[in-house]
Amino acid sequence: MPRCRVRVSTWRRSVVGGAGGVEACRSGEVPYGGGRFNGQEGSEDSDSSVNRKSYPTTLRRHPSRMDQSESELKRFMSGLTLAECVGFVIIILTIVWLQYYRGGFAWSSDYKVMFNWHPLLMILSMIFLYANVMLVYRTFRHERKKKLKLVHAGLFLVIFVMAVIGLSAVFNVHNTAGTPNMYSLHSWLGICTMVLFACQWLCGLLSFLFPGVRHALRAWYLPVHTFFGMVVFILASCTVLMGLLEKAIFTLNDKTDTPYQFLPREAVVVNVMGILVALFAGLVIFLVGNPVFKRLSLPEDEMLLNEPIN
Amino acid sequence: MPRCRVRVSTWRRSVVGGAGGVEACRSGEVPYGGGRFNGQEGSEDSDSSVNRKSYPTTLRRHPSRMDQSESELKRFMSGLTLAECVGFVIIILTIVWLQYYRGGFAWSSDYKVMFNWHPLLMILSMIFLYANVMLVYRTFRHERKKKLKLVHAGLFLVIFVMAVIGLSAVFNVHNTAGTPNMYSLHSWLGICTMVLFACQWLCGLLSFLFPGVRHALRAWYLPVHTFFGMVVFILASCTVLMGLLEKAIFTLNDKTDTPYQFLPREAVVVNVMGILVALFAGLVIFLVGNPVFKRLSLPEDEMLLNEPIN
Numbered sequence: 001m002p003r004c005r006v007r008v009s010t011w012r013r014s015v016v017g018g019a020g021g022v023e024a025c026r027s028g029e030v031p032y033g034g035g036r037f038n039g040q041e042g043s044e045d046s047d048s049s050v051n052r053k054s055y056p057t058t059l060r061r062h063p064s065r066m067d068q069s070e071s072e073l074k075r076f077m078s079g080l081t082l083a084e085c086v087g088f089v090i091i092i093l094t095i096v097w098l099q100y101y102r103g104g105f106a107w108s109s110d111y112k113v114m115f116n117w118h119p120l121l122m123i124l125s126m127i128f129l130y131a132n133v134m135l136v137y138r139t140f141r142h143e144r145k146k147k148l149k150l151v152h153a154g155l156f157l158v159i160f161v162m163a164v165i166g167l168s169a170v171f172n173v174h175n176t177a178g179t180p181n182m183y184s185l186h187s188w189l190g191i192c193t194m195v196l197f198a199c200q201w202l203c204g205l206l207s208f209l210f211p212g213v214r215h216a217l218r219a220w221y222l223p224v225h226t227f228f229g230m231v232v233f234i235l236a237s238c239t240v241l242m243g244l245l246e247k248a249i250f251t252l253n254d255k256t257d258t259p260y261q262f263l264p265r266e267a268v269v270v271n272v273m274g275i276l277v278a279l280f281a282g283l284v285i286f287l288v289g290n291p292v293f294k295r296l297s298l299p300e301d302e303m304l305l306n307e308p309i310n
Numbered sequence: 311m312p313r314c315r316v317r318v319s320t321w322r323r324s325v326v327g328g329a330g331g332v333e334a335c336r337s338g339e340v341p342y343g344g345g346r347f348n349g350q351e352g353s354e355d356s357d358s359s360v361n362r363k364s365y366p367t368t369l370r371r372h373p374s375r376m377d378q379s380e381s382e383l384k385r386f387m388s389g390l391t392l393a394e395c396v397g398f399v400i401i402i403l404t405i406v407w408l409q410y411y412r413g414g415f416a417w418s419s420d421y422k423v424m425f426n427w428h429p430l431l432m433i434l435s436m437i438f439l440y441a442n443v444m445l446v447y448r449t450f451r452h453e454r455k456k457k458l459k460l461v462h463a464g465l466f467l468v469i470f471v472m473a474v475i476g477l478s479a480v481f482n483v484h485n486t487a488g489t490p491n492m493y494s495l496h497s498w499l500g501i502c503t504m505v506l507f508a509c510q511w512l513c514g515l516l517s518f519l520f521p522g523v524r525h526a527l528r529a530w531y532l533p534v535h536t537f538f539g540m541v542v543f544i545l546a547s548c549t550v551l552m553g554l555l556e557k558a559i560f561t562l563n564d565k566t567d568t569p570y571q572f573l574p575r576e577a578v579v580v581n582v583m584g585i586l587v588a589l590f591a592g593l594v595i596f597l598v599g600n601p602v603f604k605r606l607s608l609p610e611d612e613m614l615l616n617e618p619i620n
Contacts, residue, residue, distance in 0.1 A: 183571045185555045185584040192585065227599075231592055238548045238588070242555050245495045249559050261493045274495040275502065278548070282541055289537075289599075 431476030
């Protein structure tokens with residue numbers, strides 16, 4: 001999981017020295033890079049220079065704006081801390097649920113236990129890590145853009161691989177148990193999410209990390225990429241909620257003791273997990289979709305990608 | 311259902327004559343009302359005057375900007391048309407599914423038929439109508455703001471009443487069949503959605519329609535209201551998807567003929583409905599969350615609310 005610490009002093013230095021246009025825009029009086037959707041980092045390579053050119057220096061260095069930026073950073077940090085806490089609780093509850101009520105984890109012929117990798121890996125990768133990687137530009141706002149790009153793309157690849165392992169677990173279980181694959185609405189939506197995620201990753205790689213792509217194309221694609229990144233996250237959250245519901249219905253109604261409708265302890269754990277996933281998704285959308293929390297462009301962001309990364 | 315026609319000529323007139331600041335901001339070079347989240351209409355009472363004061367007239371009347379606005383309106387119209395088509399298909403499929411496979415509609419002691427009001431009313435109110443009422447400022451951008459406010463609040467009240475009737479149907483069914491209420495994750499998330507919706511409506515009413523509320527408070531609350539409006543819609547879409555899955559598992563696995571896992575025709579209908587609900591939600595979030603589609607403020611928007619509405 002990526003670190004969640006933000007160095008206020010470094011961030012403040014970058015505000016004063018760097019992209020004043022972006023800083024001033026936080027007051028809502030100057031723009032933030034021509035983005036179409038919320039949540040985009042809006043600083044694709046040369047955005048900071050655009051901002052610097054467009055607005056007077058007085059706006060960039062106005063003390064009240066700097067103070068406002070700091071208060072916004074504090075708000076961001078509070079929201080991020082809350083989201084991370086909720087995220088950790090979700091992961092812990094998932095492990096407790098699967099270990100205590102569902103028999104634990106093993107990649108073996110016992111398909112009921114093997115299945116448990118599916119919810120764990122999907123929640124860990126597509127909810128918790130996905131959210132953190134979406135937020136990487138805002139969480140590590142003092143780092144160089146090109147380094148963040150590589151971290152962003154690299155971690156999404158790790159997430160994709162984790163999710164594929166999580167999916168293969170459920171396919172293995174179905175094949176062993178003789179259950180057909182891909183029949184429920186949960187699985188249909190899940191596959192749509194994964195296909196969209198793969199396309200999103202590939203297009204992002206070709207647009208932002210492939211050298212020689214025209215700036216105009218990158219600038220056009222940035223808000224589209226950000227929008228679909230959020231769509232994939234919302235779809236993933238929704239798919240996880242449906243998966244939790246499906247699992248609760250199948251397993252709790254299959255048991256001889258208290259069924260789902262009489263809310264045994266396991267049902268309460270699963271339902272609370274679901275509500276926390278929805279809360280986590282809401283907090284993350286707030287943090288990603290709020291333009292005032294945007295990372296400020298640093299002067300070195302404008303350097304070409306094929307230079308060595310320090 | 312609200313009309314979805316937009317008068318291009320009127321809209322263009324308002325672009326040229328009215329809130330040039332907002333228009334110019336569509337190019338991404340000037341701001342759009344100091345909003346914090348996407349999707350806000352950003353013109354709470356006197357925002358247009360703020361925009362007019364802040365930027366030179368040349369920006370407001372530049373022909374290329376006007377052309378761009380028209381192309382954006384076309385994009386909005388295309389997206390809206392597609393969303394409406396998908397929405398209609400969802401409603402038709404819901405009626406076909408419930409009428410053909412689930413025995414039709416009746417508010418009677420036959421609880422299996424009475425239940426059918428629940429999916430129909432929830433999808434109609436919380437998905438299709440909710441989306442259209444969220445979009446009312448953008449769809450009817452040539453109308454006066456105060457009229458749109460009343461329509462927005464009034465229709466949301468109608469939606470809330472419809473949803474409550476839809477909920478009462480399922481409570482009646484549970485009470486008649488002796489099934490406990492509020493046990494599944496679907497119902498937990500649904501109740502959270504309805505409570506948030508009620509709070510959202512009440513706060514919106516007090517903030518934007520209650521005379522004498524300070525402008526600063528309204529301006530602060532507007533992006534919060536827009537953000538939570540979108541959150542309620544996403545939660546509602548997610549709850550509907552979970553409801554469809556739950557119903558498919560319960561009813562199809564209960565039957566003696568083809569169960570859910572062998573994908574009978576009814577399962578395909580339900581799954582396709584679910585995918586269309588997700589597609590519809592994505593299109594609506596695109597239309598509501600895209601600041602370039604924002605309604606332009608008209609000069610008469612600045613008039614006080616307690617004046618007569620024409």
